[in-house]
Amino acid sequence: MKNRKQDITRRQFIKKGAQDAGLLALGSAVFAGTGRTAGAASAGADVNPFAYDVGRLRTTDPKLIQYEQVGVFRSPYPEPRRIAVGPEGRLYIAAGNYVSVVDRDGARVSEIALPRPAKCVAVAGDGTVYAGVKDHVEVFDSKGQRQAVWDSPGKKAWLSGLAVGEKDVFAADSGDRVVLRYDRSGKLLGRIGEKNKERNVPGLVLPSPYLDVKLAPDGLLRLNNTGRHRVEAYTVEGDLEFFWGKPSMAIDGFCGCCNPVGLALLPDGRYVTSEKGLPRVKIYSKEGAFECVVAGTESFSENWRKCSPSDCTTGGLDAAVGADGQIYILDMVEANVRVMARKKQA
């Protein structure tokens, strides 16, 4: 019987087989690569359906911002907490274990060493410096020589703000939720802001240590009752006169657990408030009506970031006002001072 003629030779069969195997392998590799890429893209595109969206609060309506930055300089030391303006327009910055004295451009003039981290500072008209560490006040003359170390008000004391008048010194004690009134020699004269039904004082609510105090030109004290999201005015004897402020994330309110964290007063008696969480500095009228923004949340990206993922209680801002109306904003996270001036067209 005659063999049927083969359609392909052995060589052709092997060659075609090798080609098919190569194509199969290539196809497999491409398919696997595509699948992996698609999977990675899918993973990257995952959107959190439960996201807590506050992105729209990161920007401020430009029409509301009526100040512009005209300068910026570094804090002499890290972890600044408060800033004050003293005689001759010099700035006093409580940062690290020092109160640093700088001129308006940030050039260091002198510094006062403290035994513990400085939490707050106030300067009298005669140049006397009152520096608060966590649990007591230390007094220095205008040349930086220590004059006195006052007794601690107690174990829970956490001083976070100071103000000085002609005869009195006021220390904001966040730990004990009270403002202590001293005479200039350190003698305790009174306690302000404590809950007292008979005097119709509701008490200070302070989830975090940011109680501040300022003595206004009208002779009344201004306190930031942060847990109630408002500013309260007291006589130096401790009578509550009025208050303003509301809890809200909107631009005219104060948000989070505790705001505003800092107070300053313009020469005409209007308020400059500083906040954390949504780091921003705003101006309110003497009656407490929102007027404008000095610097919005978008100006303090590091301060905003500090609150995410988990450290809101160490962020925040403070502000002080110069005699010329310029506002100095102390950023506690970036450790710098921004000099803000009112826009000419505003």
Next chain:
Amino acid sequence: MDPKPEPNVSRRQFLRDGARAAALTGLGGLLGVVAHRATAKGFVWQIDPQKCVRCGNCATHCVLEQSAVKCVHAYAICGYCQLCTGYFEPEPNDLNTGAENCQCPTSAIKRTYVEDPYYEYTIDEALCIGCAKCVEGCNRFGNGSLFLQVRHDRCVNCNECAISKVCAGDAFVRVSADHPYLLKTMSHGA
């Protein structure tokens, strides 16, 4: 030559006693293993609250129908805030318990008036799905007293936890079953 002494035990007895001794030894060993397992429980999954980035994966990737991850509340560090950013939407219409003002998708947070201006917030674990929306609000603007934990009354302790594989903050860790929770005891800024 004296006759070979009679053995004390027969071959059959020897084998029987040997088998009994082996069985007892095995039983003793088994009891020892059981006793050891009863005292050392091994390891379980838990979330390190300091690493958690509130990505939402705990709510969607657990093998259980409702996640074993729940929000827990450290009352000792809570501010009992009137404007609780864990409880309220970022921009609520009003600070009351209206559903439109609350951000929990399952209404698992209960708000109770204590005294002016304090409110207590409690978690209903039967409703909580572990989405961490409240945790993000509390951490971003508050004291961080709300945080997530794997609840071991319902976790099935998979060898390879499905959430841990996708955890964006690499916050899932194995901890001793004798101390199965990683609780916050002080606020993050303290």
